[in-house]
Amino acid sequence: MMKKNITKLVVLAVATVFFASCSDDYFDVNTPSNTATLEQLRMQDLMAPVIHSTMEAQYSAELSFGNYVQNFVGTGGGAAGRTEAVGLWNQVYLFILPNLKAIKEKAIENNATHIGAITDILTAINIGIATDTWGNIPYSEAANGPDNNFPKFDLQEDVYTQIFSLLDGAIAALEAADNSGFNLGNSDLIYEGNSAKWLRTAYTMKARYQLHLVNKGTVSANDVLATITNGYTSNADDFQMFYDDKRINPWYSAEVLARATGNLRNDIASQLVSSMNGNYYPFLSGSISIDPRLPLFAEIPATATEYKGFVSGGVGVSPDGSPANTRFKTDGYYTSIDSPLLLISFAEAKFIEAEAAFLANGGTTTSTGSNSAAYTAYLAGINASMAMYGVSGADYVADASVAVGEAGLMLNHIMKEKYINNFLNPETFVDFRRYDFSDDVFTGLVIREEQAADTNEFMGQWFRRAEYPASEIARNATNALANQESPITPVWWDE
Numbered sequence: 001m002m003k004k005n006i007t008k009l010v011v012l013a014v015a016t017v018f019f020a021s022c023s024d025d026y027f028d029v030n031t032p033s034n035t036a037t038l039e040q041l042r043m044q045d046l047m048a049p050v051i052h053s054t055m056e057a058q059y060s061a062e063l064s065f066g067n068y069v070q071n072f073v074g075t076g077g078g079a080a081g082r083t084e085a086v087g088l089w090n091q092v093y094l095f096i097l098p099n100l101k102a103i104k105e106k107a108i109e110n111n112a113t114h115i116g117a118i119t120d121i122l123t124a125i126n127i128g129i130a131t132d133t134w135g136n137i138p139y140s141e142a143a144n145g146p147d148n149n150f151p152k153f154d155l156q157e158d159v160y161t162q163i164f165s166l167l168d169g170a171i172a173a174l175e176a177a178d179n180s181g182f183n184l185g186n187s188d189l190i191y192e193g194n195s196a197k198w199l200r201t202a203y204t205m206k207a208r209y210q211l212h213l214v215n216k217g218t219v220s221a222n223d224v225l226a227t228i229t230n231g232y233t234s235n236a237d238d239f240q241m242f243y244d245d246k247r248i249n250p251w252y253s254a255e256v257l258a259r260a261t262g263n264l265r266n267d268i269a270s271q272l273v274s275s276m277n278g279n280y281y282p283f284l285s286g287s288i289s290i291d292p293r294l295p296l297f298a299e300i301p302a303t304a305t306e307y308k309g310f311v312s313g314g315v316g317v318s319p320d321g322s323p324a325n326t327r328f329k330t331d332g333y334y335t336s337i338d339s340p341l342l343l344i345s346f347a348e349a350k351f352i353e354a355e356a357a358f359l360a361n362g363g364t365t366t367s368t369g370s371n372s373a374a375y376t377a378y379l380a381g382i383n384a385s386m387a388m389y390g391v392s393g394a395d396y397v398a399d400a401s402v403a404v405g406e407a408g409l410m411l412n413h414i415m416k417e418k419y420i421n422n423f424l425n426p427e428t429f430v431d432f433r434r435y436d437f438s439d440d441v442f443t444g445l446v447i448r449e450e451q452a453a454d455t456n457e458f459m460g461q462w463f464r465r466a467e468y469p470a471s472e473i474a475r476n477a478t479n480a481l482a483n484q485e486s487p488i489t490p491v492w493w494d495e
Contacts, residue, residue, distance in 0.1 A: 064426075271445060
């Protein structure tokens with residue numbers, strides 16, 4: 001696997017920033033006298049910082065929601081409360097959308113249709129995670145800079161319409177020739193300007209967003225299947241960005257370095273561990289005792305013999321009441337200095353296909369049995385995940401707890417594998433909401449334990465969205481407050 005890391009990142013001052021102030025003067029500070037003006041910057045100069053911010057936005061979202069889906073807990077088991085997801089908001093609205101607008105304008109000027117298409121894909125990705133986080137969001141007036149410091153909030157239903165429009169437009173452009181002579185090259189931190197891979201990304205992202213709407217009834221499972229057919233074809237298509245020893249992975253900083261310096265960090269939750277250590281799905285062959293991917297995510301003390309995850313909201317205990325012991329792996333797959341941030345993978349594409357095929361065949365959250373299309377995609381997803389993580393999955397896939405056959409396949413098998421594969425991916429928060437945090441779909445899932453001191457209006461209820469940042473309410477109060485909802489209120493597609 002070729003590592004495309006951010007040593008190629010050109011850190012340039014950004015000429016447009018949106019929403020930061022009501023004063024036109026603010027926008028001048030983003031083009032210092034010793035840097036190039038926006039007019040002097042090439043599309044390539046702007047693209048690398050935008051991609052970097054896109055991936056950091058995914059990290060910011062997971063910091064907010066990884067506790068909700070019990071990938072991790074606060075030190076010793078702490079459950080997360082309400083969030084504003086400020087880091088994600090700042091990335092999307094201060095650093096990403098304004099610059100994507102600038103790149104798109106330059107692409108149109110130069111008839112660089114493929115770069116314009118890539119810009120549209122990145123726009124869809126970023127407004128997608130924003131609307132899935134807050135529901136109604138600024139978009140149609142979001143990048144107007146000083147011309148409109150009080151943008152309206154678009155309905156989530158309308159934002160989804162725009163997501164599909166952007167992706168369909170990108171697909172059409174990438175399927176046609178681009179004779180402009182422009183290519184992103186190394187400024188494309190994901191695919192180095194490979195238009196074919198961006199085309200498959202557009203299809204795969206479209207299928208992901210279509211899947212969000214299947215339970216809503218506005219898209220069919222067969223629509224998802226038709227789209228994903230044109231999506232990713234191998235792990236070489238994975239949308240990921242690697243770090244290096246100069247610009248270190250943020251999970252390494254937040255977990256490994258924080259722990260080493262005695263600062264607050266997170267521990268690994270029991271929901272993830274129990275899904276991988278045989279507690280929820282007992283291994284039957286005798287050949288394995290844990291999922292081979294678990295040691296890449298978590299570690300236990302040298303004196304321990306079992307992985308025991310932290311109960312969410314508990315006080316340092318595992319599900320059986322004994323002390324928990326799992327923490328983020330030092331130099332793990334996502335917690336090494338040069339680890340990648342992953343946005344979407346070939347393995348996820350196969351789990352999207354498996355879920356869609358299962359539902360198209362009449363499957364429900366509790367039904368047993370499906371067809372060969374669903375089961376084949378399910379196994380392909382597991383094998384792709386094992387290959388992505390660089391472990392042997394032969395014994396795991398052969399175990400009867402996994403190799404359930406077409407007749408034994410249930411939705412919880414598919415979603416368990418997707419949950420594990422997507423460790424530290426904010427897409428899991430979408431999945432949990434789509435199925436209403438059901439323990440029929442996510443085996444063993446229970447809501448965070450509430451401590452006596454935690455008496456509040458949200459006790460016993462799942463968090464389903466972020467609230468708008470206080471800074472946005474202060475700057476754009478009329479529009480923000482008109483759209484503000486309780487953090488336990490479902491977003492449109494979750495209603």
